Amino acid sequence: MKIKVLMIGPDRSVHGGISGVVNNYYEAGLDRKVDLYYIGTMVDGSKFRKLGQAIKAYLLFLIKLSGYDIVHVNMASDSSYYRKSVFIRTAKAFRKKIVIHQHGGNFREFYTEELSERGRKNLKKVFSMGDILLVLGSVWKEFFAAMVDEEKITVLSNSIVIPEYPEKKYGFYKILFLGRLCKEKGIEELLTVMPKLRETCPDVHLYLGGVWEDKGLKDKATGLASCVTDLGWIGKEEKKKYLQECDIFVLPSYFEGQPVSILEAMTYACGIVTTDTGSIPDMITDRQTGLLISPGDAKALESSLLTMLTDTELCRQLGENARRKVEKDFSIEDNIKKLLDIYEKMVQKERSPEA
Secondary structure (H helix, E strand, C coil): CCCEEEEEECCCCCCCHHHHHHHHHHHCCHHHHCEEEEEECCCCCCHHHHHHHHHHHHHHHHHHHHHCCEEEEEECCCHHHHHHHHHHHHHHHCCCEEEEEECCCCHHHHHHHHCCHHHHHHHHHHHHCCCEEEECCHHHHHHHCCCCCHHHEEECCCCECCCCCCCCCCCCCEEEEECCECHHHCHHHHHHHHHHHHHHCCCCEEEEECCECCHHHHHHHHCCCCCEEEEECCCHHHHHHHHHHCCEEEECCCCCCCCHHHHHHHHCCCEEEEECCCCHHHHCCECCCEEEECCCCHHHHHHHHHHHHHCHHHHHHHHHHHHHHHHHHCEHHHHHHHHHHHHHHHHHHHHCCCC
16 A cells, blocks of 8 residues: 655745755655655745645645655745744644755844744754654754754755766867856856956856746846846746756855755756855765855856856866766655665654554
8 A cells, every 4th residue: 555645835836946855856756656645835936926826725735644654844934934833843743744844045034033033942843742753964964963863864965867878079269157046146246257257258148947036136137148147937948948058057145955956957067166065065065076166256156167168177076076967866766766765664662553
């Protein structure tokens, strides 16, 4: 008999990292290995639309809850935490086994700077209701060990469906960014360095794939139309096209969990320039599988991109190393095996005579 898993998180249509993780699970067939029912708790759009979705999701959750063995909660910080805490408390009241899957890259700042002392106590109480806390890397395990029993914490890295090895060409001066287009993703620094890069590499071009969250930065990008193309949010096939064509991938974020976009760039053997924040160093080792810089350091960003642009052989070598790394450590098949093992142990413990 298949294990019955009720999973919640943002709607699969939402433009974001958690939705990408969930969609990768479906693409790899998790729903065929367990009896999986997914409830989207948040959608893109107005506050009214988001509120309506949250209410609808909670009512559906109440209807479905009794028929499932495990509740798997995909959570970030801020409003995601507050929204998901209601589902966690409800699942606990129904004595369900609970997996809390923490994805938020800015959870440290949320916990230490935005929550009051009372808020931190409530958060610890909510997290203690989980039977398992899944985190994205060793740095997050260390952080959450201060608020949750360490025995409950398991590192489950993000993963990806790995395509066939790409026929990659380098030296075309094409840089790709994928993600939210906002200050926290380092877009201001990225746009600032583009005119300087053109002084050495006149043909350099930046492609931005994502949704704008800052009008001022969007206007700045528009003013750089000769070397910057705004792609908007791009779908799966178009994303593959740009990952194939662009020799360099950049993600100069201030904070991250473990971005799927970097894993995607690794599968396409891109030369990667990114920041040493969150669990990114678990994926990218400086000068081995990419180039790492400090968040907010525009000079380092310019220097690293210039290195990739002018040293085609280094770009190729780092890209090929990144491809080997993602094959070895971040395949969706291995990730699902680990997740299924976690589910199985939870169910066995529930069904054992001592439970």
